[in-house]
Amino acid sequence: MAATEPDLKAARLPAEAYARNFADSHPALSHNQALVEAERCLYCYDAPCITACPTGIPIPDFIRKIANGNLKGSAHDILEQNIMGAVCARVCPTEVLCEGACVRNTPEDKAVAIGALQRHATDAVLDHGIQLFAAGAPTGKRVAVVGGGPAGLSCAHGLARCGHAVTVFEARAKLGGLNEYGIAAYKVAGQIPQREVDYLLAVGNIAVHVGQRLGHEITLPQLRRDFDAVFIGAGLGAVNSLGVADETVRGVHDAVAWIETLRQTGDLSTLPVGRRIVVIGGGMTAIDIATQTRRLGAEDVTIVYRRGPDNMGASAKEQRWAQINGVRIRHWARPSRLLTQDGSVSGVEFEYTTLDTVGKLLGTGERYSLAADMVFKAIGQLLVPDPLNDGGSALLDLDAGRIRVDDQRRTSLAGVWAGGDCAAGGLDLTVAAVEDGKRAAVSIDRFLTAAKAHG
Amino acid sequence: MADLTATLAGIRSPNPFWLASAPPADKAYNINRAFEAGWGGVVWKTLGEDGPPVVNVSGPRYGAIHTTSRQVIGFNNIELITDRPLQVNLGEIRQIKRDWPDRALVVSLMVPCEENAWKAILPLVEDTGADGIELNFGCPHGMSERGMGAAVGQVPEYVEMVTRWCKQYSRLPVIVKLTPNVTNILVPARAAKAGGADAVSLINTISAVMSVDLDTLAPSPSVDGLGAHGGYCGTAVKPIALRMVGEIARDPECAGLPISGIGGINTWRDAAEFMALGATNVQVCTAAMTHGFRIVGDMIDGLRNWMDEKGHATLADFTAKAVPKFVNWEHLNLDYVVKAQIDQDLCIGCGRCHIACEDTSHQAITREKDGKRHFEVIDAECVGCNLCVVVCPVDHCITLRELPAGSVDPRTGRVVGGYRNWTQHPNNPSR
Ligand SMILES: Cc1cc2nc3c(=O)[nH]c(=O)nc-3n(C[C@H](O)[C@H](O)[C@H](O)COP(=O)(O)OP(=O)(O)OC[C@H]3O[C@@H](n4cnc5c(N)ncnc54)[C@H](O)[C@@H]3O)c2cc1C
Ligand SMILES: Cc1cc2nc3c(=O)[nH]c(=O)nc-3n(C[C@H](O)[C@H](O)[C@H](O)COP(=O)(O)O)c2cc1C
Numbered sequence: 001m002a003a004t005e006p007d008l009k010a011a012r013l014p015a016e017a018y019a020r021n022f023a024d025s026h027p028a029l030s031h032n033q034a035l036v037e038a039e040r041c042l043y044c045y046d047a048p049c050i051t052a053c054p055t056g057i058p059i060p061d062f063i064r065k066i067a068n069g070n071l072k073g074s075a076h077d078i079l080e081q082n083i084m085g086a087v088c089a090r091v092c093p094t095e096v097l098c099e100g101a102c103v104r105n106t107p108e109d110k111a112v113a114i115g116a117l118q119r120h121a122t123d124a125v126l127d128h129g130i131q132l133f134a135a136g137a138p139t140g141k142r143v144a145v146v147g148g149g150p151a152g153l154s155c156a157h158g159l160a161r162c163g164h165a166v167t168v169f170e171a172r173a174k175l176g177g178l179n180e181y182g183i184a185a186y187k188v189a190g191q192i193p194q195r196e197v198d199y200l201l202a203v204g205n206i207a208v209h210v211g212q213r214l215g216h217e218i219t220l221p222q223l224r225r226d227f228d229a230v231f232i233g234a235g236l237g238a239v240n241s242l243g244v245a246d247e248t249v250r251g252v253h254d255a256v257a258w259i260e261t262l263r264q265t266g267d268l269s270t271l272p273v274g275r276r277i278v279v280i281g282g283g284m285t286a287i288d289i290a291t292q293t294r295r296l297g298a299e300d301v302t303i304v305y306r307r308g309p310d311n312m313g314a315s316a317k318e319q320r321w322a323q324i325n326g327v328r329i330r331h332w333a334r335p336s337r338l339l340t341q342d343g344s345v346s347g348v349e350f351e352y353t354t355l356d357t358v359g360k361l362l363g364t365g366e367r368y369s370l371a372a373d374m375v376f377k378a379i380g381q382l383l384v385p386d387p388l389n390d391g392g393s394a395l396l397d398l399d400a401g402r403i404r405v406d407d408q409r410r411t412s413l414a415g416v417w418a419g420g421d422c423a424a425g426g427l428d429l430t431v432a433a434v435e436d437g438k439r440a441a442v443s444i445d446r447f448l449t450a451a452k453a454h455g
Numbered sequence: 456m457a458d459l460t461a462t463l464a465g466i467r468s469p470n471p472f473w474l475a476s477a478p479p480a481d482k483a484y485n486i487n488r489a490f491e492a493g494w495g496g497v498v499w500k501t502l503g504e505d506g507p508p509v510v511n512v513s514g515p516r517y518g519a520i521h522t523t524s525r526q527v528i529g530f531n532n533i534e535l536i537t538d539r540p541l542q543v544n545l546g547e548i549r550q551i552k553r554d555w556p557d558r559a560l561v562v563s564l565m566v567p568c569e570e571n572a573w574k575a576i577l578p579l580v581e582d583t584g585a586d587g588i589e590l591n592f593g594c595p596h597g598m599s600e601r602g603m604g605a606a607v608g609q610v611p612e613y614v615e616m617v618t619r620w621c622k623q624y625s626r627l628p629v630i631v632k633l634t635p636n637v638t639n640i641l642v643p644a645r646a647a648k649a650g651g652a653d654a655v656s657l658i659n660t661i662s663a664v665m666s667v668d669l670d671t672l673a674p675s676p677s678v679d680g681l682g683a684h685g686g687y688c689g690t691a692v693k694p695i696a697l698r699m700v701g702e703i704a705r706d707p708e709c710a711g712l713p714i715s716g717i718g719g720i721n722t723w724r725d726a727a728e729f730m731a732l733g734a735t736n737v738q739v740c741t742a743a744m745t746h747g748f749r750i751v752g753d754m755i756d757g758l759r760n761w762m763d764e765k766g767h768a769t770l771a772d773f774t775a776k777a778v779p780k781f782v783n784w785e786h787l788n789l790d791y792v793v794k795a796q797i798d799q800d801l802c803i804g805c806g807r808c809h810i811a812c813e814d815t816s817h818q819a820i821t822r823e824k825d826g827k828r829h830f831e832v833i834d835a836e837c838v839g840c841n842l843c844v845v846v847c848p849v850d851h852c853i854t855l856r857e858l859p860a861g862s863v864d865p866r867t868g869r870v871v872g873g874y875r876n877w878t879q880h881p882n883n884p885s886r
């Protein structure tokens with residue numbers, strides 16, 4: 001008879017394997033490699049890569065500066081548009097952003113390695129502690145930023161440079177948001193998220209209060225009263241449900257929460273992980289939980305996604321990455337039932353899916369099961385709206401469950417801006433959150449300057 | 456932050472980067488765009504005397520040498536001076552100077568070698584409000600056959616005479632642009648100084664034939680089946696230009712004659728090199744023609760960052776600092792000894808250093824060790840020539856190591872150190 005207890009174990013791998021498995025998955029370019037790669041850039045006019053970058057980094061310029069030995073100028077070009085350029089260089093899905101637009105793809109199917117070059121330039125200023133920015137002359141205006149993730153910090157930096165006094169309220173113990181708690185460990189090895197946060201805060205004029213959660217220690221009406229403007233970059237706090245019975249049974253996990261534990265575990269050999277893992281979902285989170293559990297020593301990891309490879313939120317490159325890490329990806333099936341034994345999950349039953357003639361997803365009625373010691377839900381996150389309410393009434397208009405904003409990232413409430421994952425219409429990427437924060441800072445500055453001009 | 460203000464012959468510009476007299480500085484439209492991009496000054500495309508303008512070919516005027524990755528490293532043209540009417544140019548010059556008072560605007564001129572021709576055009580230029588004039592004594596094609604351009608620049612008496620006319624008939628600063636198509640650049644430079652030039656600029660283009668088309672067996676680029684020599688410039692000419700600038704900068708007879716450096720300048724580094732070797736500012740043509748005006752962004756930013764890093768507050772802090780170190784061969788130390796050294800961790804094993812040294816130099820690099828492929832320098836053979844460093848495809852893999860004073864050079868058996876140049880050397884018969 002098969003073992004019935006879930007097979008959960010720490011230290012599945014030899015001790016030295018952990019450092020190797022969670023080291024930088026794409027190491028830095030050497031000086032020589034960077035020069036050779038920089039020379040491949042054609043220095044296009046009105047370059048398509050710039051348009052494809054959500055923060056509009058002047059890519060050909062920064063690459064030319066690398067080639068000409070002006071690393072400081074290169075980093076300035078990057079960070080001026082994207083203050084989280086060092087993390088973005090590592091975590092952006094460049095294959096669908098800048099590198100996807102590179103004209104080199106046409107003749108030779110090989111883009112210039114823009115991400116790697118961006119890392120080369122930004123690492124140089126971070127490694128040498130070269131501060132390229134300064135806080136502006138004090139304006140006497142005060143802005144509250146809720147959430148110390150990419151959106152909030154980018155906004156805070158932009159405002160500080162304009163001379164406004166910024167206070168960041170962060171619920172967690174550390175700043176960085178999902179850069180610190182969510183992104184796959186091997187993408188951001190070497191404490192880069194915290195080093196970037198330190199660099200960003202060093203501009204000055206930014207006070208940080210951690211352990212302050214909107215809706216608990218602070219409220220929106222209070223912030224509106226005490227500050228001249230408020231920016232909300234609180235991300236998404238809840239996860240979608242699978243819509244099957246027993247979802248709270250032991251062994252079924254929210255992938256994002258589990259990655260958070262992983263990211264904050266110092267010695268990964270102490271983290272228990274299952275032998276057989278089933279991941280439900282098709283985005284970046286699914287890829288990350290699957291790959292990281294494999295790298296923790298899980299033997300058999302399967303991602304199950306209800307549609308085909310082209311529909312997955314994860315790019316083709318990310319899908320390949322999971323596969324070369326030994327993750328199996330099964331398409332066209334959705335969970336119909338959780339299998340449990342003695343109060344723990346033991347597997348998942350899936351129903352095959354197909355599309356009807358108008359493209360609607362249907363179950364075929366045929367089923368199969370996968371045994372599992374752990375099941376991860378990676379099917380998207382949701383905004384927690386409560387902190388945005390005052391008593392029972394909503395203060396901000398929502399749009400498809402997220403905060404409605406205009407192109408300047410203004411919400412429906414005067415004096416309140418929002419951006420990043422919590423705002424509607426975004427890309428759910430670090431780089432998009434940075435752009436939101438940047439745009440909001442420009443808009444807030446305009447608002448505060450106008451307010452000042454009118455007395 | 457470093458101050459990039461440059462003053463050449465009394466003409467101030469916010470940075471030392473000027474566009475050379477050439478198509479990028481051909482008309483108001485371009486120059487507006489150039490100034491918007493940040494260029495510190497321009498030398499207007501050469502004007503000729505009033506009357507029907509020159510006529511350019513309508514076939515290809517440019518040719519180039521590319522690297523295999525299509526970077527332009529050498530550029531050639533058979534273009535003449537401006538082919539637009541004089542009055543049109545003068546009107547635009549006046550307007551540009553009015554719109555951009557803080558930028559340098561110099562007008563390049565080339566008229567026949569007659570006093571009256573210069574006397575006629577100078578007041579017209581002065582009247583536009585331009586900051587100075589540059590005498591084009593350099594164009595090696597088309598105009599020289601008509602007794603202008605390089606045909607003047609190659610005759611020192613003419614250089615001096617025309618310069619003197621210009622000083623006499625105009626109060627504008629006079630920059631004499633020199634042709635590199637001479638045996639000794641000091642001769643025209645000294646002539647310009649004798650004529651009263653406020654500065655010299657160099658180099659203009661070098662006479663050249665780019666290539667021969669092996670299908671048509673005609674020089675290319677060819678115009679209706681025939682090709683003419685043209686003027687060569689771009690990256691490839693930089694070493695030639697640098698040397699000529701350095702020669703003038705260290706010539707006692709030319710002392711005090713400011714230099715505007717031109718030739719193959721692509722980046723802030725190139726510019727800094729020209730300035731270190733004596734140029735007060737620089738002019739750029741080909742790099743702008745191949746990438747557009749935006750390249751000045753990195754030129755300004757890169758130069759400033761480098762100056763900040765080195766602690767140079769103004770251009771003067773490093774200008775001409777390399778000049779005293781530019782000497783003739785006979786003053787190099789013959790008792791200084793270096794040996795090549797291959798970093799085995801960086802070596803990728805291509806063998807290029809071995810074959811270069813083995814076939815053409817001093818047989819100083821092994822090909823194997825203990826029966827295995829292995830490249831290592833044999834100190835007893837190495838003359839420190841640098842060939843292996845040049846051919847090695849890996850940055851910093853092969854370096855030259857200085858032998859410490861007091862050690863013995865295993866090649867010569869001589870003790871290293873001290874200073875002894877050729878003028879002091881026992882082997883020198885004329886010592
Ligand atoms: C597992 C995973 C992997 C990902 N991988 C990538 C990737 O490789 N590349 C990529 O570009 N993007 C990736 N993303 C997406 C990216 O991380 C997010 O789009 C980005 O972090 C959004 O930034 P944000 O500032 O809007 O939100 P967050 O990063 O979520 O930051 C929000 C911050 O607000 C704080 N907060 C929340 N509620 C409150 C409150 N009530 N009061 C005060 N503070 C609060 C949070 O603690 C957090 O610090 C990934 C996301 C996940 C979940
Ligand atoms: C197409 C072309 C046209 C030129 N026309 C002129 C000219 O009219 N007058 C002049 O003084 N120099 C002229 N030049 C020479 C340039 O001003 C410059 O001296 C030379 O090209 C070297 O600089 P570079 O290597 O940066 O191109 C011309 C060069 C080119 C390429």
Ligand code: SF4
Pocket residue numbers: none
């Ligand atoms: S560069 Fe412009 S003018 Fe010259 S050949 Fe091409 S299109 Fe014609």
